[in-house]
Amino acid sequence: MRTMYDSVDADAIPTDAEIVAGYVDGRFAWSASDWARFPRSVKVRISAIGATHLAEVFDVEVGCIWPPANVVPLVVRARAAGIDPTVYVNQNNDWGPTRDAFTRAGVAHPHWWVANYDGGQNIPAGAVAKQYAHPPMIGRHYDLSVAADFWPGVDEGDNLNPNGDDVSFNDAITNHNGATFSAGQWLTWTNEYAAQSADRAAALLRQQAIDSAKLDAVLQDGGVDQDRLNRTIDTATREATTKAVTSSVLPALRDVLAALLADDNTKLSEDVANAVLDGMGARLGAQQ
Numbered sequence: 380m381r382t383m384y385d386s387v388d389a390d391a392i393p394t395d396a397e398i399v400a401g402y403v404d405g406r407f408a409w410s411a412s413d414w415a416r417f418p419r420s421v422k423v424r425i426s427a428i429g430a431t432h433l434a435e436v437f438d439v440e441v442g443c444i445w446p447p448a449n450v451v452p453l454v455v456r457a458r459a460a461g462i463d464p465t466v467y468v469n470q471n472n473d474w475g476p477t478r479d480a481f482t483r484a485g486v487a488h489p490h491w492w493v494a495n496y497d498g499g500q501n502i503p504a505g506a507v508a509k510q511y512a513h514p515p516m517i518g519r520h521y522d523l524s525v526a527a528d529f530w531p532g533v534d535e536g537d538n539l540n541p542n543g544d545d546v547s548f549n550d551a552i553t554n555h556n557g558a559t560f561s562a563g564q565w566l567t568w569t570n571e572y573a574a575q576s577a578d579r580a581a582a583l584l585r586q587q588a589i590d591s592a593k594l595d596a597v598l599q600d601g602g603v604d605q606d607r608l609n610r611t612i613d614t615a616t617r618e619a620t621t622k623a624v625t626s627s628v629l630p631a632l633r634d635v636l637a638a639l640l641a642d643d644n645t646k647l648s649e650d651v652a653n654a655v656l657d658g659m660g661a662r663l664g665a666q667q
Contacts, residue, residue, distance in 0.1 A: 380500070380528065383423065383508060386521035389413035396420050398526055404430035405443075423533055425467065432456035435533050436465045436492060439477055447477035451484045463532030465490040465507060490531055492524070500525045507531070632659060 384392040385400035387407035392399055398421040401409040405427035414422060426434035429444045434457070437450045444450050450466055457464040468474045470493035481488050493503060494510040502509045508526040517523065636652040 380502065380525045381421075383524040383526045384521045385423075385425070385510075385524065388520055389416055391520035392417070394420075398423060400425055400436065400524075402427045403434050404428055421533065423530075426453070429453050433460060433462070434464070435462065436467050437489075438467045439473060440467075440469060446480075447473060448480040448484070450477065451480055451486055454481075454489050455486060463490070465492050465530075465532060467492045467494070467510075469493070470495040470503065470506075470509070492526075502527060632656065 381397050383398035383400055384396045386392050387402070389399075389401055389409050390413075394416050396417060399417045400423035401413060403409070403424045403426055407427065423436055424434045425436040425438050426432070427438045427443050429437065429449065432453050437444055437453050437457075439445065439447055439450050444453070447468075454464050454466065466477060466489045468477050468491065474491065474493055478488060491506040492508040492510065493506045495503075496511060496513055496516060498511055498516065500509075500511055502525055507530050508524050510522050510524040512523040514520055514522070633656060636655060640649055640652055
């Protein structure tokens with residue numbers, strides 16, 4: 380068996396770790412430089428929230444991929460991409476329900492990485508790894524697991540790439556401008572962009588709430604009734620619209636009537652034309 384380290388903070392893990400596990404999505408996604416800290420370690424990529432199916436492990440627990448049935452389609456998609464996935468679950472609470480979810484869906488069970496913080500460095504039957512210690516037990520900012528000597532879908536010999544990964548985060552991706560980056564960099568940038576977008580949206584919502592609260596405070600301090608304010612705004616809008624129509628429609632109508640008066644074939648008199656203009660002005664004025 381081998382020792383595996385995992386953490387939300389890559390810097391907390393010794394660089395000579397035999398196996399390291401980190402996140403490829405969610406708020407604690409590792410960056411390309413985080414992964415680069417472990418050039419000689421076997422690397423296990425964990426999808427914390429199911430934002431990608433391109434990971435060796437899916438984290439099933441409350442706050443991550445939940446309920447258990449939500450991991451089934453992720454495993455199906457990972458297999459379609461050539462990955463032989465593992466699902467991380469709590470051994471005592473979630474392993475049974477998650478296995479039942481796969482059985483009900485008629486989908487073959489994945490490999491299992493179970494968590495049971497009893498300190499025992501033993502892997503239960505049916506699993507490939509066991510997380511046996513967490514920070515409160517060891518006084519370090521990482522978890523410890525024991526893993527089988529051969530982990531399908533993670534170790535070399537059961538993978539498509541020579542570095543031991545089904546989907547290598549070192550695989551080169553070239554964009555339309557001809558620039559080449561690693562798959563890990565692309566995923567990291569995507570995570571960062573999504574996080575920035577979420578932060579901007581949250582900031583806009585907070586500002587909207589602040590502005591609304593300020594308006595309410597001004598109205599209350601000034602003793603202004605909200606309905607009255609709405610009526611005032613509506614009235615001002617109608618008046619502005621009517622003035623705009625009056626200033627544009629009446630001159631245009633005057634020009635039309637003047638042209639008709641100048642036409643010898645028209646029986647329109649100047650008195651009638653003036654009456655029409657006066658009537659239009661009165662109608663528009665009455666609507667203000």
